Every structure is written in C-alpha cells, then in structure tokens.
Amino acid sequence: MKFSDLKLSSSIQKALLDLNYETPTPIQEKAIPIILEQKDLLGCAQTGTGKTAAFALPILHILEQRKQNVGPRQVHTLILTPTRELAIQIYDNFKDYGKYMNLKMATAYGGVGIQPQIRALQNGVDVLVATPGRLLDLIVQRHLMLNKVQMFVLDEADRMLDMGFIQDIKRIIPLLPSQRHSLFFSATMPSDILKLAQTILKNPEQVAVTPVATTAEKINQSVMYVDRPNKRELLKHLLNSSELKKVIVFTRTKFGANRVAEILQKLRITAAAIHGNKSQSARQKALEGFRDGQIRVLIATDIVARGIDVDGITHVINYEIPNQPESYVHRIGRTARAGAEGIAISFCELEEKSFIRDIEKTIGLKIPVVVDHPYHSKMVEQAGIVSSGKAKAMIEQKEKKSGAHRSSNGKKRFRPGGRSFKSKSQGKNK
Numbered sequence: 001m002k003f004s005d006l007k008l009s010s011s012i013q014k015a016l017l018d019l020n021y022e023t024p025t026p027i028q029e030k031a032i033p034i035i036l037e038q039k040d041l042l043g044c045a046q047t048g049t050g051k052t053a054a055f056a057l058p059i060l061h062i063l064e065q066r067k068q069n070v071g072p073r074q075v076h077t078l079i080l081t082p083t084r085e086l087a088i089q090i091y092d093n094f095k096d097y098g099k100y101m102n103l104k105m106a107t108a109y110g111g112v113g114i115q116p117q118i119r120a121l122q123n124g125v126d127v128l129v130a131t132p133g134r135l136l137d138l139i140v141q142r143h144l145m146l147n148k149v150q151m152f153v154l155d156e157a158d159r160m161l162d163m164g165f166i167q168d169i170k171r172i173i174p175l176l177p178s179q180r181h182s183l184f185f186s187a188t189m190p191s192d193i194l195k196l197a198q199t200i201l202k203n204p205e206q207v208a209v210t211p212v213a214t215t216a217e218k219i220n221q222s223v224m225y226v227d228r229p230n231k232r233e234l235l236k237h238l239l240n241s242s243e244l245k246k247v248i249v250f251t252r253t254k255f256g257a258n259r260v261a262e263i264l265q266k267l268r269i270t271a272a273a274i275h276g277n278k279s280q281s282a283r284q285k286a287l288e289g290f291r292d293g294q295i296r297v298l299i300a301t302d303i304v305a306r307g308i309d310v311d312g313i314t315h316v317i318n319y320e321i322p323n324q325p326e327s328y329v330h331r332i333g334r335t336a337r338a339g340a341e342g343i344a345i346s347f348c349e350l351e352e353k354s355f356i357r358d359i360e361k362t363i364g365l366k367i368p369v370v371v372d373h374p375y376h377s378k379m380v381e382q383a384g385i386v387s388s389g390k391a392k393a394m395i396e397q398k399e400k401k402s403g404a405h406r407s408s409n410g411k412k413r414f415r416p417g418g419r420s421f422k423s424k425s426q427g428k429n430k
Contacts, residue, residue, distance in 0.1 A: 001023070001029055002022060002023060003016050003022060003023070006024065006032055006033070006057075007033075007036060007061075008032070008036075008057055008061050009061050009064050009065070011098075011101055012057055012061055012064075012097060012098075012100075012101075014100055015096065015097050015098070015099050015100055016057075016097070018099070019096060019097075021053075024050070024053075025049055025050035025054075025209075026049070026209040027043065027045045027050055027051055027207065027209045028050050028053055028054045030209065031058075031207050032057060032058050034205045034207065035054075035055060035058035035059070035062075035183065036061060036062070038062065038181050039181075039203075039204070039205050040181065040182045040183070040184075040201040040203065040204040040205070041055075041182075041183045041184065041201075041206075041207060042184050042197050042201055042204040042205070042206045042207070043055075043183070043184065043185045043186075043206075043207045043208070044185075044186060044187070044188070044189050044206075044207070044208040045185065045208070045209050046187050046209075046329065046330075046333055051155075051185055052089070052090055052093045052155075053097065055079075055153055055155075055183050055185070056090070056093055056094050056097050057097055059077055059127070059151055059153075060094070060097055060098045060101060060103070062181075063076065063077065063127070064101055064103070066150075070104065070123075070124035070125060070126055071124050071148065072123055072124050073121055073122065073142075073143060073144050073145050074124040074125075074145055074147075074148040075121075075124065075125050075126075075127075075128040075144065075146065075148065076125075076126050076127070076148065076149065076150050076151065077126060077150065077151040077152075078128050078135075078146065078149050078151070078152050078153070078176075079127070079128070079129045079130070079153040079155060080130060080132060080135070080152075080153065080154050080155065080160075080169070081129065081130070081131060081155045081156055082131065082132075082155075082156050082159045082160045082163050082165060083109075083131065083159075083163075084109040084110065084111055084131060084283070085283065085287065085308065085309075086155070086156065086309075087129045087130060087131055088107060088109070088284070089309045091105060091106075091107040091129045094129070098127075103126040104124070104126050104127075105126060105127040106120040106121060106127070106128050106129075107128070107129045107130065108121070108128060108129075108130040108134045108135055108138055109130065109131040109134050110131060110133050110134045110137075111279065111283075112281075114134070114137065114138070118138070118143045121138065121144050122143075128144075132160070132165045132168035132169060133165075133168060135168075135172065136171060136172065139175065146172070146175040146176050146177075147175070147176075147177060148177070149176050149177060149180055150177075150180060150181060151180065151182075152180055152181070152182045152200075153182075153183045153185070154169070154184050154185070154200060156187070157184060157185065157186035157193055158186045158187055158189075158190070158326070159330075161192060161193065169196070173199065173200060182200050182201050182202070182204075184196075184197045184200055184201055184204070187326070187330065188326055218336045218341045218342065219332055219333075219336045219341075219342050219343070219344050220342070220343045220344070221343075221344045221345075221346075221365070221368070222343075222345050222346070222368050222369070222370045223346045223348050223356055223367045223368070223369050224345060224346070224347055224348065224369075224370050224373055224375075224376070225349075225371075225376060225377045225381045226347050226348065226375045226376070226377050227350075227375070227380065228349045228350075228351075230375040230377070231319060231347050231349070232260070232263055233375055234347060234373060234375045235249070235260070235263075235264075235317065235319065235347075236263075236267060237373065237374060238317070238345070238373075239264070239267075239269055239297070243314070244296075244314060244315050245312075245314045246290070246293070246296065246310070246312050246313050246314050246315075247296060247297045247298070247313070247314065247315045247316075247317060248297075248298050248299075248308065248313060248315070248316050248317070248331075248335075249297060249298070249299045249300070249319050250299075250300055250301070250302070250316065250317070250318050250319060250320070250322070250331050251299060251300075251301060252302070252320040252322065252323075253301065254273075254275040254276065254277050254301055256319070256320060257273040257275050257299045257300060258273050258299075260273070260299045261273035261299045264297055264299075269296060269297060270295045270296045270297065271295065271296065271297040271299060272285075272286035272289060272290070272297075272298060272299070273286070273298075273299045273300070274286045274299070274300045274301075274308075275300065275301040287308070287310070290310060291310045302322060302327050302330075310334070313334050313335045314335065314342065314343065315335065315344070315345065316331055316332045316335045316342065316345070317344075317346075318331060318332075318344070318345070318346040318347060319347055320347070321346050321347070321348060321355045321356060321359075322355065323355050323358075325358050325362035325363070328346075328359045328362075328363075329363065331344075332344035345370075346367070348380060349377075350377075350379070350380050350383055353380065353383060369381070
C-alpha cells in the first residue's frame with residue numbers, strides 16, 4: 001500500500017510528497033482508515049512506529065472536509081500529551097502535514113510564559129496540542145473552553161500515568177462533550193491503562209502493531225559489564241570511534257546527566273544535558289543543536305525519553321540502566337526510527353545486574369554481552385543477582401583493593417556483537 005491509496009485529501013497528499021512519505025507504516029495503514037470512518041480507536045504502538053502521522057493525517061482530513069469556523073477560546077481537536085517536547089513535536093508534525101490547509105493550530109505547555117499561549121487561543125484554534133497541567137491552567141483562568149471539542153487524542157497514556165497525570169486527566173475528561181471522536185494511544189496496555197481507556201472510548205476499534213514492551217528488530221543491543229568508577233572511562237573509549245555520530249546517553253538522575261555532560265565537554269566533545277530542571281528554551285536549544293548535528297551527544301533522563309524524536313540517531317547508551325523494563329524499551333527506541341537501523345549499548349555495574357535480568361524477561365531476548373573492551377569487569381560478569389546493599393559493599397571492597405582507576409590504553413576496535421557500528425538511516429516517517 002502507498003499513501004496515495006489512502007483516502008486522504010489532495011492537500012495532505014501534496015504535503016506527504018514534499019516530505020518524501022511514500023509507504024505507510026503498519027500503524028498508519030491500520031489506523032488511518034478507522035479514524036477516517038470516525039470510529040473511536042484504542043492503539044497500542046511503540047514510539048518510532050509512525051504513530052503521530054497515524055492520527056494526525058486523518059484528523060487533518062476530517063477538519064478540512066468539515067470546514068467549520070471555530071469560536072473564541074474554543075478548540076475543535078485536542079491532543080493531550082505528557083511532555084513539552086512531545087507537544088512541540090506533534091505540533092510541528094501537524095504543521096508539516098497541514099501546510100497546504102488554512103487551519104489554526106497552537107500548543108500549550110508549561111515551563112514558558114503563558115501570555116503567548118493565551119493570545120494564540122483568543123480567537124479559537126482548530127488543533128491544540130497540550131500538556132495536562134498547562135491545559136488546566138488555561139481552563140481555570142477562563143482562556144479556554146473544551147465544550148466544542150469534536151476530536152480528542154490521548155497520546156502516550158502509559159507515560160501519563162507514570163508521570164502522575166492521572167488526576168489531571170480525570171479532571172479534563174468531564175469537560176469534554178460526551179459526543180466526540182476519541183483516540184487513545186499507549187505503548188503498553190496494563191490493566192490500569194485499559195480501565196482508563198474504557199472511561200474515554202465508546203466501542204473502540206483496536207489496533208496493535210507490536211507486542212507489549214518489545215524492542216525494534218533493527219536495534220543491535222548489547223550489554224557491557226563495568227565497575228561503576230570505570231563507566232566514564234568506558235564512555236570516553238567508545239566515543240573515540242567516529243562511528244558514534246549522533247548519540248543519546250541516558251542517566252537515571254538530573255545530576256547524573258549534568259555530570260556526564262560536563263565530563264564530555266571537558267574532553268571537547270560537543271554535548272548537552274536535557275532534563276526536567278532545564279528551562280524550556282535550554283531544552284529546545286539542546287534538541288535543535290542535536291537535531292542539526294551541532295551537538296554530537298545528548299544526555300537525557302527518562303522523563304524526556306519519549307520526547308526525543310530525532311532522525312539519524314546512531315547509538316543509544318544506557319550509562320545507567322533503568323529499573324523499569326518499559327523505560328529501557330522507550331530509551332533504545334530513540335534509535336532505529338521508521339525502519340532505520342541502530343545500536344543500543346548498556347553499561348551494567350553490579351547493582352544493575354538484576355535490572356538486566358528483568359529487561360530480558362520483558363523483551364523476551366537475551367542481550368549479548370560484549371567483553372572486548374578495556375574496562376570489562378569479570379566480577380560483575382560472574383556475580384549472581386545480589387541485593388543493592390551487598391552489591392555496594394562488594395564494589396567498595398573491590399575499589400579499595402584495586403586503588404586507582406584503570407587507564408584507557410586499549411586501541412582495539414570495538415564492534416558490539418561482532419558487528420560494525422555503522423547504521424543506515426532510512427526515511428523520515430514520524
């Protein structure tokens with residue numbers, strides 16, 4: 001099937017040609033016809049599968065066909081998403097797909113001044129992409145009403161719950177008209193997500209293009225056992241390879257992200273940290289620099305993992321392994337976007353070995369171990385699953401015995417799993 005086979009308006013088809021979109025992804029092929037029929041949809045799809053276009057394209061088609069005027073402080077289509085980065089990216093996608101339409105669009109998210117958003121909503125908009133907190137602020141201040149919403153999208157529902165937005169969502173849903181077209185997307189479908197979906201959707205069609213918590217087939221995953229003090233040395237060692245062209249490094253904490261960024265900057269490696277404590281302007285500047293190639297390494301925390309939609313990411317490095325397997329899936333999903341290939345490397349210290357076990361159970365795969373690097377830790381490799389307290393004691397004891405950190409003299413070329421770092425970027429289908 002081609003996009004030209006889908007019953008989308010000529011203006012959308014023209015925009016897709018400009019973007020070199022030819023073949024829809026599975027989620028797009030399945031979801032677009034259902035949405036065009038104005039049926040409610042429950043979609044389960046991982047990030048990087050083209051989910052945004054799956055709902056944006058038919059929504060724009062429907063809006064264009066209706067040709068309805070929107071009143072002051074009103075909105076026809078509301079897309080609710082958990083983070084500022086996702087809101088901006090979805091808005092940008094809508095602008096790209098609807099470039100030949102005369103539609104009014106806006107975003108609303110926290111971390112920036114509210115006045116420009118108030119002005120944008122003053123005369124009403126056809127499409128509003130918003131985060132829950134800022135949306136409620138605008139409603140409470142009477143700058144926005146939801147009683148004319150015709151289409152509603154709840155995107156990244158599982159992430160919404162992870163970030164504590166459930167109460168905000170429960171406040172927003174009653175403000176919407178009971179008669180509306182609703183779309184619900186989530187990367188995972190645990191019981192609490194399904195219960196939430198039941199309160200929003202009416203007789204929905206269901207679409208699932210990937211099993212729950214699976215990783216893209218074209219991601220070459222590997223794990224490296226390393227003692228905690230040597231993680232920074234291992235990162236430096238890997239970044240000596242020019243094959244790591246566009247890299248995201250994930251840490252568990254904001255402090256850790258800042259620390260890694262400072263280390264790399266001292267090495268004259270272009271790097272920037274992005275996390276919740278950074279201002280919106282700083283986060284956008286870092287993302288734009290990363291997207292444009294001015295920044296080689298972006299260091300991020302999980303809270304923004306799903307908001308990083310950048311083409312051509314060659315490598316994802318888990319500097320610290322997440323304690324939730326689903327977070328691992330979303331982290332490494334930043335590479336191998338839209339059919340491209342990618343590489344994901346996880347640094348595993350003693351305390352994190354149980355996390356690797358849980359991840360492997362969830363994704364149903366054994367992650368290959370790479371020992372061909374100068375900081376391989378036999379202690380971590382041979383250790384069983386131990387408590388974090390015992391692990392910490394073992395690490396401290398080993399550090400005391402070994403003394404100084406191991407120096408980086410290895411010149412052997414590193415190829416995870418025996419394969420080259422080289423990856424092919426294919427397509428830009430969001």
